[in-house]
Amino acid sequence: MPATEPIYFVGLGSNLLVRDGGLPGTVVFTHWALRQLRLEADGNEIYAEAGLPSPKVARFAALHGLAGAEFLAGIPGTVGGALAMNAGCHGGETWDIVARVRTVDRAGQLHDRAPAQYQVSYRTVLLKAEAGGIHPASRIPHPSEEWFVAAIFKLVRGDGAASREKIRELLTRRIATQPLNEPNAGSVFRNPTGDFAARLIEACGLKGHAIGGAAISPKHANFIVNRRDACAADIEALIECALAAVKAKFGIELEREVRIIGEAK
Ligand SMILES: Cc1cc2nc3c(=O)[nH]c(=O)nc-3n(C[C@H](O)[C@H](O)[C@H](O)COP(=O)(O)OP(=O)(O)OC[C@H]3O[C@@H](n4cnc5c(N)ncnc54)[C@H](O)[C@@H]3O)c2cc1C
16 A cells, blocks of 8 residues: 555544545444454453444443443444544543553554553544654644554453443433434534533524534534435534634634544535
């Protein structure tokens, strides 16, 4: 593969908006390939490959009486996506429980890496400069040329029944507050410090506002749902509309959480 060929790893696409013109380059879908899940010999670590759905890891941990991974039940993507996004909810974040990760580079070489080799923050994960992930000259972070193959999660001994109950509660809360019966890509914007993106968008009167087949969810204003054959351009137009309205009314520049990739048609 030429060194300039763009490569995209995609898990379940639950945080992605792919523009209508598609992606130039090679797309690697991990979901059907990287599926191994096992308890490591010490009994407190779980080896989970990148294509596994995160909720499966939460349930596996609970089944083996391990606590700390319950939050993964609320994240409808893969382990690879959770590592790339430092996905989190209900007080837990993916990298809080990572002991090690395995990655692959463009040449197919595998690397075993420690969390200390990454710069991890809210929904952002970058390989550090000394590991080759942040451009050493400019110091400007850029996406690393390594992708996640697996994680080893370090958990603590707990009570399986209590973990299962925690998962049940978390899912009940999500069903009550999120439009899970309509296609969406989760929270569109990050919450600005001290406020909520949903509150700001709702205060602009945008709940239910539609463009083409897409609408700002009447159930949760930080979700955009696909009502009927929306194209990516409809969704992107709604994102721009919410950004402009919140900026005009509150002077706040919302930051996108959903990742937009590909080319416009
Ligand atoms: C209803 C709903 C609720 C959600 N709730 C939450 C929440 O509470 N908290 C939260 O954090 N997120 C939430 N999300 C967003 C999303 O589920 C997470 O970001 C999830 O971790 C993305 O996983 P994915 O496999 O779908 O990744 P994708 O959407 O496929 O990809 C996301 C990013 O990760 C990269 N990536 C994917 N796999 C790999 C890999 N193996 N190696 C390197 N990079 C990779 C992709 O290139 C892309 O940049 C929600 C989404 C939905 C639809």
